[in-house]
Amino acid sequence: MTGTALITGAARGIGEATARCLAGQGWQVALMDRDPEVIEVAAGLGSQARGYTGDVSDPGDWERIVGAVTADLGPVTGLVSNALITDPTPIDRMTPESWQRQLDVNLTGTFHGVRTCLPGLRAARPGRVVIVSSVHAFFGLPDVPAYAATKAGLTGLTRQLAVQYGSGVRVNCVAPGPIRTAQWDRLTEDEIARSAAETTLGRLGSPDEVAAAIAFLIGDDASFITGATLTVDGGWSVTKNSS
Template sequence: MQDQQDNGAVAVVTGAAQGIGAAVAHRFAADGAPVVLADVSPHVAATAERIRSAGGRAVAVHADVSDESGWARVTEAAHAFGPVGTLVSNAYTVEIAPAHETALESWQRQLSVNLTGTFLGVRACLDDLLDQRGSIVITSSVHAWFGLPGRPAYATTKGGLTALTRQLAVEYGPGLRVNCVLPGPIRTAAWDGVSEEDRRQSAAQTAAGRLGDPEEVAAVVAFLASAEASYVTGASIPVDGGWSIYKASS
């Protein structure tokens, strides 16, 4: 993130109250960038306060990424620091149910937050991002590539985000780089209700032999947003400890 630190550009991170989004916000702030944390959760304010207590520059905005008016508040908060140089679209929602038990309202809500929210964020921040020759990093998931039961809408949105990544990279390059990370089994609040035995089984299905930490995803996001990744665009990078390439067979 050294390039963003030097030019004073702001990093906007959605879904930043906890988990991967919070880790990304902490990482960018530690690297010197002002950070705007957007989330529907009231806990986003506490996350921003922890960053400020550690010496970083951060502000929290309570916003629903699927609501265009929320993006006006996000960009207004960002411009108090400076132009937006990095957008990390990380907000998501999920309801676990098979397709025949997924209500239309649930399907539409997941598409609105996970996929349309990214589209709205890009539109809101695009002028700044192009002016700054900035970077977008989108959080997809290994669900974009592999079928797991009970997540038809979620997987659809995550697959759509990888396609959107490629489209945006072509549409707005060379002035703007757009990349995507695909986290696998990362230890976030989504695992709170999972038993220790199921966690061990999931860890055993990775080449790394363990669950990942949000900070490990944040490190990849920070690299993709930095000048060190200046020749990387349109890429979808798994951060899954080898989950996507691991197969067990006797």
């Protein structure tokens, strides 16, 4: 079964790769992002794709965009909640405004998305939701307190939604590890190589590899999977060095 999938944070990285992957599998794809570039990205995917600019933390933007998607492509039967922001700052130096903004986008954005898309998702029986968390949900790393808190919250929300909506909406989560997206551009090649060496596969992942996991969870082959979190990290979370 395919249908209409709405992907947030879709102008680049994992969101853009997911839109390409799902479009290639026959889904109608709606790409949502604050960056106007999302319109051009969607245009490159063909007639089954549309781009929409909006802020996932704004419930009014959600109402507007889901209404437009329904008119343009049909009811939303799949939701990929991927939008994020991060501010790498220790909590003693982080402003309350930065903390709140990260919660608003990373965690509350998913709340708004599921809440707004729920009529179409429930009518699809089953609707499908994939939430993009992170290995930061499970491991302590320096300087990302708000980001880690939001990503941990998303794994709990995944389980809650799966229980709440039962057979009517399947809800799953992916937890990417070190994936080579634009967020890595601020690091040196030596820093990137050290991070790659901390995976069992000895490399960073690509957005396409996360997109493939999302496509699996949103597709029919995952028909008996709900409330699960799939780690996509090249073995980063299962290997640690000890001298």
